[in-house]
Amino acid sequence: MDIKSIMPKFPEPYWRDSVRFPQFPKLEESINVDVGIVGGGITGITTAYLLAKQNVKVALIDSDVILNGTTGHTTAKVTAQHGLIYDEFIQHFGLEKASLYYQACTEAKEMIEQTINELEIDCDFKKEDAYIYTNSDTYLSKLETEKKAYDQLNIPSELTESIPLDIPIKSALVMKNQAQFHPLQYLRALLEECVNNGVKLYENTAALDIKQKAYPTIVTRDDHHITCRHVVTASHFPFNDGNGFYFSRMYPERAYVIGIKTNKKFPGGMYINAESPTRSIRTTTIGNEDLWLIGGENHKTGQGIPTIDHYKALQSFAEKHFGIDKFLYRWSTQDLTTLDKVPYIGPMTKEQPSVFIATGFRKWGMTNGTIAAKIISDRILGEDSPYEDLYSPSRFQADPAIKKFTSMNADVAKHFIKGKLEYADNSVKDLSSDEAMVTHINGQRVGVYKDTKYNLHALDTTCTHMRCEVEWNAGDRTWDCPCHGSRFSYTGEIIEGPARKPLPKVDLE
Ligand code: FES
Numbered sequence: 001m002d003i004k005s006i007m008p009k010f011p012e013p014y015w016r017d018s019v020r021f022p023q024f025p026k027l028e029e030s031i032n033v034d035v036g037i038v039g040g041g042i043t044g045i046t047t048a049y050l051l052a053k054q055n056v057k058v059a060l061i062d063s064d065v066i067l068n069g070t071t072g073h074t075t076a077k078v079t080a081q082h083g084l085i086y087d088e089f090i091q092h093f094g095l096e097k098a099s100l101y102y103q104a105c106t107e108a109k110e111m112i113e114q115t116i117n118e119l120e121i122d123c124d125f126k127k128e129d130a131y132i133y134t135n136s137d138t139y140l141s142k143l144e145t146e147k148k149a150y151d152q153l154n155i156p157s158e159l160t161e162s163i164p165l166d167i168p169i170k171s172a173l174v175m176k177n178q179a180q181f182h183p184l185q186y187l188r189a190l191l192e193e194c195v196n197n198g199v200k201l202y203e204n205t206a207a208l209d210i211k212q213k214a215y216p217t218i219v220t221r222d223d224h225h226i227t228c229r230h231v232v233t234a235s236h237f238p239f240n241d242g243n244g245f246y247f248s249r250m251y252p253e254r255a256y257v258i259g260i261k262t263n264k265k266f267p268g269g270m271y272i273n274a275e276s277p278t279r280s281i282r283t284t285t286i287g288n289e290d291l292w293l294i295g296g297e298n299h300k301t302g303q304g305i306p307t308i309d310h311y312k313a314l315q316s317f318a319e320k321h322f323g324i325d326k327f328l329y330r331w332s333t334q335d336l337t338t339l340d341k342v343p344y345i346g347p348m349t350k351e352q353p354s355v356f357i358a359t360g361f362r363k364w365g366m367t368n369g370t371i372a373a374k375i376i377s378d379r380i381l382g383e384d385s386p387y388e389d390l391y392s393p394s395r396f397q398a399d400p401a402i403k404k405f406t407s408m409n410a411d412v413a414k415h416f417i418k419g420k421l422e423y424a425d426n427s428v429k430d431l432s433s434d435e436a437m438v439t440h441i442n443g444q445r446v447g448v449y450k451d452t453k454y455n456l457h458a459l460d461t462t463c464t465h466m467r468c469e470v471e472w473n474a475g476d477r478t479w480d481c482p483c484h485g486s487r488f489s490y491t492g493e494i495i496e497g498p499a500r501k502p503l504p505k506v507d508l509e
Contacts, residue, residue, distance in 0.1 A: 252485025
């Protein structure tokens with residue numbers, strides 16, 4: 001293989017590599033504020049920014065460092081074109097609600113642009129048209145149907161047989177006047193505003209529980225309390241789901257991005273195909289050159305082919321169509337999809353109106369995260385939002401949600417049983433450096449990873465959420481659960497998902 005095309009050994013998102021952030025302390029005491037926010041991604045930081053501007057006292061905590069979760073791993077398209085969705089929404093919710101969804105995404109896009117102008121943020125913000133293209137006969141009629149939905153919703157658009165990008169297509173649907181930016185340059189500026197407006201920020205501070213007394217209180221892993229009038233759970237998967245059973249109402253999917261340089265000139269635009277496997281293409285600027293971001297290969301977490309093969313598939317696609325001059329970055333991300341594909345934004349449950357949740361962004365977190373911040377901050381400030389009902393986590397749309405609910409949970413049951421029946425009698429002695437295996441020790445299913453310094457890390461592979469068996473993710477060196485998407489580091493620590501306890505270590509002696 002050409003040396004230029006060699007994949008980076010470790011995953012790292014370009015966004016994080018190109019911005020430096022201030023560090024924040026760990027919370028070491030109990031505090032009182034008006035609003036406690038859990039999660040330092042786009043939703044949490046934008047909510048803190050909007051509230052602090054109105055003199056609300058806010059504390060924001062993150063279990064890791066700020067902006068290292070899904071927001072730091074996005075492709076950062078600022079668009080209302082969230083795949084082929086509008087015809088489905090019209091069929092399912094009716095014209096009015098489908099129109100509200102478009103309006104909400106457009107408002108989020110405008111909010112981002114307005115904030116950039118107001119704060120004069122240098123974040124590579126660019127207006128671009130967004131294209132969904134297809135090269136499959138099966139999808140031609142689907143694009144036509146989606147175009148009719150756009151027309152019903154008065155979305156400026158065009159159905160075309162040619163696009164600026166040199167790639168074979170049969171048809172494409174263009175949504176005009178969308179945008180892209182560098183998400184972490186944008187959010188660093190919001191973070192600075194938060195600091196200037198008195199927001200208290202804490203890193204390495206995991207929330208464990210919410211105690212409902214006269215006011216809700218966030219309890220941290222170190223047993224410090226944040227007492228507040230409102231809690232905002234912006235931690236991707238809710239760290240505490242208040243008996244809202246969110247794990248059974250969403251499914252997790254992973255997706256992959258590679259960052260390359262090519263000798264081709266990028267003609268502008270943001271692209272995604274309609275069919276599977278997904279291919280998403282945009283560029284950003286690195287120095288004075290284009291860094292092409294090729295994404296896709298979506299699959300359910302912990303299921304399917306070895307994860308490293310997804311990066312290889314993107315690499316082959318890029319080589320075939322654009323050529324790779326330098327292979328600079330690779331990273332992956334995980335996001336959640338709700339039963340009806342509309343995020344859950346609003347009070348966590350009817351019984352806890354002052355605890356808010358924002359989740360299920362379906363990988364469209366820039367607009368969904370921003371509108372979530374607006375809806376939740378409006379509600380806290382006592383203002384009405386036209387979007388409350390559409391996004392309400394307590395909504396109940398029987399069809400097709402119920403069918404989806406049943407099939408999702410049947411999938412969980414299948415993986416629960418498959419993991420238990422699997423017979424693996426591998427020998428740890430056969431492990432090479434930077435490799436993992438599943439084996440059985442004294443009847444117990446054990447996952448063992450040998451790191452690059454030849455240390456072995458052995459873990460009980462039974463997920464601490466609801467006891468499915470985790471699988472090795474070689475692309476990211478994590479143990480991933482196929483049931484509800486909990487992910488653990490090779491030392492057993494929780495990275496994300498509904499699990500609240502690490503995977504127990506196993507003694508190999
Ligand atoms: Fe639910 Fe693992 S995440 S069983």
